Amino acid sequence: MAAAGRNALPSRWARWGAVGVAALVALGAAAFPNYPITPQQRSTAEQVAQAGVPLSELAPNAPERYTVKRGDTLWAIAGVYLKRPWRWPELWGMNLQQIRNPHLIYPGQVLVLTRVGDRAILQLAEGELPTVKLSPRVRSEPLAVEIPALPPGAIEPFLTDVAIVDAQQHERAPRIVAAPDSRVLLARGDRAYARGQYGSVAALSGDALEVERGRTKTLAIYRNAQPLRDPDTGELLGYEAHAVGRAVLVRGENVAGDDTAAHTVVPATIDIVQAREEIRIGDRLLPLRAEESRRYVPHAPATPLKGQIVKIHGEAVHIAGQNQVVVLNRGAVDGLEPGHVLALLKGGGRIADRTDGERPELQLPAERNGVMMVFRTFERVSYALVLQINDAVRVGDPFVNP
DSSP: OOOSSTTOOOHHHHTOOHHHHHHHHHHHHHHOTTSOOOHHHHHHHHHHHHHOEEGGGBOTTOOSEEEOOTTOOHHHHHHHHBSSGGGHHHHHGGGTTTOSOTTOOOTTOEEEEEEETTEEEEEEOSSSSOOOOOOSSOOOOOSOOOOOSSOHHHHHHHHHSEEEEOHHHHHHOOEEEEOGGGOSEEOTTOEEEEEOOBOSSSSBOSOOOOOOTTOOOEEEEEEEEEEEEOTTTOOEEEEEEEEEEEEEEEEOOEEESSOGGGOEEEOEEEEEEEESSOEETTOEEEEOOOOOOOOOOOBOOSSOOEEEEEEEOSTTOOEEOTTOEEEESOOGGGTOOTTBEEEEEEOOOEEEOTTSTTOOEEEOOOEEEEEEEEEEEOSSOEEEEEEEESSOEETTOEEEOO
16 A cells, blocks of 8 residues: 555545455446456556556646536546546546446546645546436436547547458458349449359359348448558558448359359349448448447557558548548557557658768658557557647658557
8 A cells, every 4th residue: 555644545545455446446347347447457547546646747737626528538538637648547547436447437527636745536526427307308318428538420430331351351252243224333222132252163262142040141331442551561451441331131142053064153132221322333241340349548558569650541631630540550469459549750851961071861860749549450450540749640650659
């Protein structure tokens, strides 16, 4: 426990040792099984529950009390209290005695900053949720919606409509091959025909479209899978595919006739149930991805990380500003996870030393340019949202730990 004296935390904190905090974290995980607490968050919470956050980490105008409002984000609230918002788990982790899961903050809650010696903790005021009065008419609305980590509108399309596949998955993905009446553009409610990749004989060489008995099979329709390459090495990291709709598999594909030397492929039948734009012949089909957790808190990686920007999203966009999405050349295999905050660097250019008669070439060092937060990871690439920026971000710009 923290030493007694001016740096000691309030008595109700002092009563809890590491074992007590660990028990509360475990209880929180059991009470909210869908909102996982990462091992790093658990470890951080246990440590700062005893130590607190140094006052030097607080923002200059950190308020004593703050009422959470609709439209707030976790990052914005963290910036109200901390110079380095990615240290939010350290400040909020000490709240585990009142809030067993550190992901959940609701509009109407009042955050109270307590300073003890040279440390600070953040707690909830008594009465965690506001009283909500309903008028005597029929209506349905959530009484409390938790505060998201990032602006939902900025990242939502990349949580649901984008997939990263490797070269083999891209090549083997079934494709739409025909439609009734020889149409080439399809919409919601239309029927179409699709097939996997067949070889020169009847044996399948790709992902066959087969109906599963007693189960409706829904597929995502993707278009324009673009290769993502490492800016330095040129290595193919995967294909980025954007969903344009969804389809339900009605009948599976098969091969007509017994003569494999002259087989005829009978494509699968699909019905288009969702279309964000016209569906075209040649569009590919992929299984729907399981929905990922969207609840995470900003935190720094536990180990050193560095990489580069692979792509900037937007039509004909070559530079990124605040609240734009970028693709990174590092992924889950490199230790990146949703919630990780990374520092953006602006690469220094090469110049000739004019003070030297021989004019040698100099490489200027990279300078810090801003911060971004990872919100979705694949095996070898990740998606991040630019949160703070000093100058434009370009493809190839490096990033490191914050």
